[in-house]
Amino acid sequence: MNGSGHRFALIFFGSVLLIWLAGMALFVRHSALPPEASGTMLAVFEPSTSQERAVTAIATAGGNIVKKSGLDFVWVVQGDEPGLAGRLKAAGALGAYRELPISPALAGCFAVADAKVEAAFD
């Protein structure tokens, strides 16, 4: 295969990724919880935010930490007082989102939503 084929692949996959990223940026902005929202949510901070800074912001907003995600700047937060999402944003979060119903199952060649996969991490 010559260089033109690889260039085509690079441009194709790059373009798909760019369009996807742009779409997701709009989508994420649109899907942020309204300021008055309460309950369980994901609090998302800037990636450079330290753990201490995030914890302080959550406490300031009156939220309780349910768990830390795999990323230091994303936390699962809970609070029944209305307006938690708005207070998190005021305290420095980029936004608050509903927790995703995702289990760590890969849909490869045999996409079975196996109960065992979810149960293993409960």
Next chain:
Amino acid sequence: MTTATQETPWYFRPTTILIAGCLVAIINFGVRSTFGLFTLPISTAHQWPRETYSFAIALQNLMWGIGTPLAGMLADRYGSARVLMAGAVLYAVGVFGMNYSDSGPMMDFTAGLLVGLGIALSSFSIVMAALGRLVPPEKRSWAFGLATASGSMGQALFIWPVGQIVSNSGWNAGLVALAVSALVIIPLSVPLLVQNTSKSAHAKGETSLPMGQAVAEAFGHRSYLLLVAGFFVCGFQLAFITVHFPPYLAEHGISKEIAWAAMLLIGLCNVVGAYTSGIIGGRGVKRIPLSAIYLARAALYTLFILLPISTTTTLLFAAAIGLLWLSTVPLTMGLVTVMFGTRYMATLYGFVFLSHQIGSFLGVWLGGRLYDYYGSYDPVWWMSVALGVFAGIVHLPIREHRAQAFAAV
């Protein structure tokens, strides 16, 4: 620029066809990769045990396997575009129908039967068959790699947005969005209409055998049977990892986040591996790299189960197995075309893929069954190692030239 190019509408030009075919692969694989997101919301909404929905998805995978040779026959006879369009309709109707499936048998019909057949008819193997006929032989393997890598990419692209829709607007909205996505395959298939095999005489250099006889001849060809046996192993190994790897990690104290990262890493490296395999396949013999992939998988599995399991070994294993994940596909499809040409490639690859899906079913089922019996996944890990060595060996005697019955006339 030639006169022929000037006369060809833009939507029938090779670049458009390649892009459209790859986008079909992205959507086909992307939509089906999200069904795990619906386990919890659908089971909760209907107050079902999770096995009810899981069974429908298992059935879907079997139907995908059974449907692929049938879809291949239709594609070889009527052209890939029409089959992709019909598949898109079935796919969309099935996904949309999941919204109204309030009993196990109804879910089996929509998510299992309709979606399974829809996936088969609109799958990237049908796209690859069209590309295989459209691109010159020296670019064929590259095109197979590109289409396979696109499918891999689709898996990664759909999960997050669909998860967001399910989370924000409910699972019904998520299914509607997926049904609409599946319908997008219809306009994307239009450029492939240029490769319309119906009413056309067999291409120069291709066999004149009727389809039934071609299938019978293929099953009497030793190298084809070896390929079928080898691809069974691919299905077994990957399906076992797909379903049983996360709980295996959990058992060894690996966190959910690392398990997630591992699965994501598999998906990303899969894109690189599939594309690279297409390039390697275009450079010469295909059976040697194919054999090497299976042997490398066996070696990786062995190392992973013998070494202490940690975050580092988990992520390293995920990256390495990701590179080897769908990298078998371009080489396997390539060998089918080398042995039998392009006229019946979709049909004959379809039967090879059926073997893959049977392996997948056994990998998942035995993984669970033997775990329940022995209280450990180790027996199936070792079984995967042995099968990897077996596949590595059986690919070596494959003869990479046109089967006699398929010689050009």
